[in-house]
Amino acid sequence: MGDEKTISLSVLGGGGEIGANCYQLGINGHGILLDSGTHPKKEGLGALPEYGILGKAPDVCLISHGHQDHCGSLPYLLRQFPAVRTFATIPTARIMDRMLHNSVAVMGLIAKERGVAEYPLYEHEDVNYAMRSVTGRPFNEPFPLPIEAEVEVSFLRAGHVLGGASVLIKTRGHNVLYTGDFCEVDQELLPGCETLGRDLHVDTLVIEATHGATDETAINPYAEECYRLGEAITPVLNNGGAVLLPSFALGRTQEVLNIVSRLQEEGMIPPVPVYASGLGRAVYELYDRFTDYLRDDADLRPLEQFHRIGNVWESAVVENLISKPCIIVATSGMMLRNTPSAMIAREMVRHTHHGIFFLGYLDPDTPGHALLHGRVGDRHFLALGKPGMECRLANIRRFSFSAHAHRKTLQQRIREIAPKNVVFVHGDADAIAWMRDNTNNDFRCFSPHIGQTISLEA
Numbered sequence: 001m002g003d004e005k006t007i008s009l010s011v012l013g014g015g016g017e018i019g020a021n022c023y024q025l026g027i028n029g030h031g032i033l034l035d036s037g038t039h040p041k042k043e044g045l046g047a048l049p050e051y052g053i054l055g056k057a058p059d060v061c062l063i064s065h066g067h068q069d070h071c072g073s074l075p076y077l078l079r080q081f082p083a084v085r086t087f088a089t090i091p092t093a094r095i096m097d098r099m100l101h102n103s104v105a106v107m108g109l110i111a112k113e114r115g116v117a118e119y120p121l122y123e124h125e126d127v128n129y130a131m132r133s134v135t136g137r138p139f140n141e142p143f144p145l146p147i148e149a150e151v152e153v154s155f156l157r158a159g160h161v162l163g164g165a166s167v168l169i170k171t172r173g174h175n176v177l178y179t180g181d182f183c184e185v186d187q188e189l190l191p192g193c194e195t196l197g198r199d200l201h202v203d204t205l206v207i208e209a210t211h212g213a214t215d216e217t218a219i220n221p222y223a224e225e226c227y228r229l230g231e232a233i234t235p236v237l238n239n240g241g242a243v244l245l246p247s248f249a250l251g252r253t254q255e256v257l258n259i260v261s262r263l264q265e266e267g268m269i270p271p272v273p274v275y276a277s278g279l280g281r282a283v284y285e286l287y288d289r290f291t292d293y294l295r296d297d298a299d300l301r302p303l304e305q306f307h308r309i310g311n312v313w314e315s316a317v318v319e320n321l322i323s324k325p326c327i328i329v330a331t332s333g334m335m336l337r338n339t340p341s342a343m344i345a346r347e348m349v350r351h352t353h354h355g356i357f358f359l360g361y362l363d364p365d366t367p368g369h370a371l372l373h374g375r376v377g378d379r380h381f382l383a384l385g386k387p388g389m390e391c392r393l394a395n396i397r398r399f400s401f402s403a404h405a406h407r408k409t410l411q412q413r414i415r416e417i418a419p420k421n422v423v424f425v426h427g428d429a430d431a432i433a434w435m436r437d438n439t440n441n442d443f444r445c446f447s448p449h450i451g452q453t454i455s456l457e458a
Contacts, residue, residue, distance in 0.1 A: 005173040005458035013049035015449045022049035028149035031058035038072030044118035057081035063088040064180030065164035066095035075122035075130040090136035091163030091290045100127040158182035159193035161251035174458040178206040183403040188255045189298045203458040205419040209427030212435040216406035230263040236355035242322040243355045246341035248333040253280030276306040277330040277340040312343040335368030342382040349391040358398040
């Protein structure tokens with residue numbers, strides 16, 4: 001392994017914001033990318049990391065998990081630099097295949113609907129090439145990187161979504177732990193992140209700061225939130241209404257479908273039909289394939305138990321769907337325009353007896369945030385090229401099923417690992433500022449922005 005104790009970290013995306021996560025480690029003259037995402041709030045080339053700041057082709061890319069903001073630009077990266085070798089956990093590799101092919105289709109639709117000339121950023125053949133470059137690795141089995149410098153990598157269970165990993169990079173002179181997105185609590189299906197051994201030596205910790213500005217004492221425990229959701233759903237159904245649960249296709253959809261099913265089995269929620277949208281169903285199949293990555297006591301219900309939604313871009317389909325009591329789990333979680341959840345909500349808000357219950361964080365610039373914080377009588381634009389819909393629905397609420405670590409856990413992990421350097425990423429300005437202000441001065445703290453390169457000493 002190399003002897004250098006000094007490494008560099010360049011931020012291509014995800015510095016001072018959440019989106020397009022991509023960080024390059026410079027180790028012994030080699031470039032190692034951590035993630036290769038796209039930005040959910042941006043379009044076209046603006047959604048990509050700042051690949052233009054790379055002085056040369058990276059050698060390797062390590063993907064922490066399959067959410068688009070961490071892997072969505074990998075085919076574009078490999079079209080520019082075809083020789084980059086990519087590694088992820090085995091489930092993440094399979095998830096990426098589904099997610100990235102879906103991205104091609106979505107970008108094609110956006111190109112037609114919004115006239116984004118740069119879309120799609122890559123084609124299906126680019127995804128196929130990218131997936132051939134990906135090597136799937138198990139958790140906790142160190143492997144050497146295929147570069148001249150001796151660098152060893154391990155994927156550690158992060159508990160965020162199926163296959164989600166923290167990434168440990170070891171050299172003789174400098175060890176780096178990149179947390180990716182991680183979750184300390186057990187979810188309905190997934191166990192929380194693994195406990196790190198006391199003998200783990202880390203010089204630099206690159207840690208997410210998503211919930212740095214969120215007071216965890218104001219958030220209900222996961223199990224309690226499940227029952228609060230059930231208590232909100234039941235009266236809507238008993239009153240003849242339908243319930244919409246906007247949800248991310250990877251992770252949240254699979255968890256919530258099983259929470260709802262369990263609460264129905266327990267008699268808390270009436271036994272009405274439960275619907276799931278397309279990409280969430282496709283990812284559900286992978287949860288079923290990789291059950292050994294779930295909690296030992298996880299009870300993953302058969303996918304056939306959940307009905308297909310149908311073509312939600314046809315108003316008549318949605319009207320028929322919500323004409324009777326049912327529960328609908330549909331993407332996107334933040335209700336971006338023209339997504340299934342937005343198209344369903346567009347019809348639901350015309351009535352007073354339904355319920356729309358968001359399940360986690362909503363970016364202030366999203367239609368979901370506007371709907372949650374709006375008032376009866378406001379007009380919401382949920383479909384492209386169509387007039388806004390006046391909202392008559394008052395029963396719109398948010399529940400907390402976040403799969404990100406609370407800030408108390410972030411602080412605890414820093415103290416347990418006791419690195420020399422702490423680099424805060426994947427958080428807005430307030431979150432990162434709180435983490436920096438409340439982290440012990442024993443650590444050298446950094447919060448680099450996009451385009452910035454920092455030097456880190458072991």
